[in-house]
Amino acid sequence: MSALSRRIALSMFLAGLAGLSPALAQQQAEAPPPTVTVVTLHVEDVPVTTTLPGRVTASAEAEVRPQVNGIVTERLFDEGRRVKVGDPLFRIDKTTYEAAVAQAEAAVAQARAQADNARREAERAGALRDRRVASESTSDTAIAARDAAEAAVKVAEAQLQTARIELDRTTIRAELDGEIGLAQVSQGALVTAGQATPLAVIRALDPVHVDVTQSAAEVVRWRRDMAAVQEAEIERPGQQVTLRLADGTEYGIAGTLTAAEPFVNETTGVITLRLSFPNPESILLPGMYVQAVVQQRTAHNAILAPQEGVSRDRRGQPIALVVNAQNQVEQRDLTILQDHGNSWIVTKGLSDGDRLIVEGVQKIGPGMPVVPEERQAAGTQPAAPAGQQAQDQAQPAAGAEGDEPAPDQSAPAQPAGEAPAPGAAPDGPQGGQDQPAPAGEQTTEPKASNG
Template identity: 40%
Template sequence: MSHPTVALIAGLAFVLALAGCKPQSAEPDAEPDRVRLAEVGIVTLRAQAVVITEELPGRVVAWQTAEVRPQVSGIVQRRLFAEGSEVVEGASLYQIDPAPYNAAYDSAVATLQKAEAAVPGAQARFERYQHLVKQNAVSKQDFDDAVAALAQAKAEVATAKAAVEAARINLDYTTIKAPIGGRTDRSSLTPGALVTAGQTGLLTTIRTLDPIFVDVIQSSTNLLTRRHVIESGRLKVNGSHVAVKLKLENGAAYPLAGKLEFTEANVSASTGTVTLRAVFPNPQRLLLPGMYVRAVVEEGVAPGTFLVPQRAVSRNTKGEAIVMVLNKGGEAEERVLSVIRSVGNNWLVDAGAREGDRVIVEGTQYVRPGQKAVGAEVVIDQTTGEVLGKLPPPRRAAAPRAER
């Protein structure tokens, strides 16, 4: 190899050695040697008037129920209604053979006519003796007998009239009528059956379905708590009208709202519950007696309160409800809340929270009181209580590269 070539190779090696000793330049996306602030999801609190509701179990009860029984004995000739149909009050349901009762009525009428026929003669005798006794033409005893005969004749007329009325009532009872309007059940007998007055067996049952009642069960503890909250002013009630909504057995919402009628003044000794009765319109007959439902009772309105997501609330060693909020300086601080009750996936708070508080609902594990954090407003799904679009965990600072 020639001398100039060796010199050229030696020069190139020296240049490469110098290049290898220089520190590598920082990459364009290299991070500075510092720790980034934690990123947390926040919800800004706003004071509002919150409608307080309570969901309670209940059963549907007919507005009116009538058990149809015969009031006279006899053979049923006809059934005059369609089973399961709607009937009006006074509609004919069954026809009992009226022949013996027609005869009894006619006999009573004849007895009345006979009694009425005896009255004029007794009246005339009384009037005649009344004048004669003043002239001493008849004895006082004869006059007394005339007075008694007239009174007896009138009494017999009254007795006969009562017998006629009783016979007429029994004759009317041969047509069994609906005591109330409503829907009929199936018939327990067919034409040709023998029925007796006052029998224990039912002929059918009629239930009034519009309107209809719903009996709701509430614990006495919750009832006392509600009264205490109302008396303390934390819950406002709009008059005596308490709105009630229903959820049906299949989970569907009943389309018509009802109202609370009354609360029983009795607590069950076995269950410790109180029965509340609500009334609902039922024009489509969708609600039937015996159905199990869930009643959403509107208890009142809590003014100037806050709804804090339950996912943001924890408990301290004293058992107090606490949340983490970001103050104006971006530092996390701990707050103790006064919780009234749960509302869906939120806690209803009347103390400890302020207008505009930025409550941390996502990422509380990355911050401690006094630490700074970066807050991003998020939206809470009110159905599930979950954050819509969860934030990723905070990124950590990259480790510095070592020089070569």
């Protein structure tokens, strides 16, 4: 193509654009206001909570250790099952201890015989002294021997009791009601008194404890806030606490804040709080990571704003867009206390009855007119407003006027949710060239793509 032909074609194209510009401007001016989804806000009293991480611990724990030396001959419990105080757990070879008991019994019998003989000797010495046949010194010696023999009887009896205790300790029994874990020794193992490794561990799991920590500054603030509203102090027993498990679900039984350490850790500056939770089904296990949600106070006349309706400006300050009585967009600066589920607790910037924009904020700005549409409950499909339908119908017309498809290109993609009428034929060249629809003329059926 010659340079002259290219200049003529360019001039004709620019002239066509100039002719279309007034039509496009008129169409944009006549476009209806955009539709936005809003949520009507209401003032309410909202509990202010804090989430504290922690781990579950057993309310009581007992390590099973032997108190005598010997070979384990038998394990008497099922691992992982519940045991009660006094239930036998292990049995140690008791042959040596039975012999020790027999020896102690013989020693007691010997001591008692010697004591009886000493008593008779003391009685005879006393009678001879009274008749002045024996000296006073002989009588005193006999009395002392009698007393020593009686004391020896007590020593022998104590040794017999010790031997019997050690014999009884060859059967290791549970000292706590709870769930017993895995056995750490097997039959035939040698165990010793006071060894470092426990034979098993018993844990009381109903209730369980959750120990959490919080900074001393936060605890002081809690106390001041609660004193201002005449509530109980943070460590007062009986305060209800909820628990969030590691998978994000909430534990179904509320617990209580039972105690707080009466001192601040000098290294970390925190206070340890102890929570107690009933655990009848043993869902909470020692070592499990959880989050305790503790109520600090109640925010009065606050507003719960959905998080999708709140954003931040360049300074990081929270802002929101609302629809005023004239259906125009207003921007509000917010004061946020904290999050509450999927919402923010807003104390300043929003009022009762405000319509917060939660969808469609990308196409609007402050001062623009909009068509508000209340957000429907889940599962419902609201009908599109008349203004939105008119806007959707105007968009294909604008494309027909301003965009001229090339001969080798396919037609625009089918709008979502619309299907071509049965029997609609694909676009084809007419006279070797596609002709755009005249300005303002709307086709009745969308054309299918050549692809």
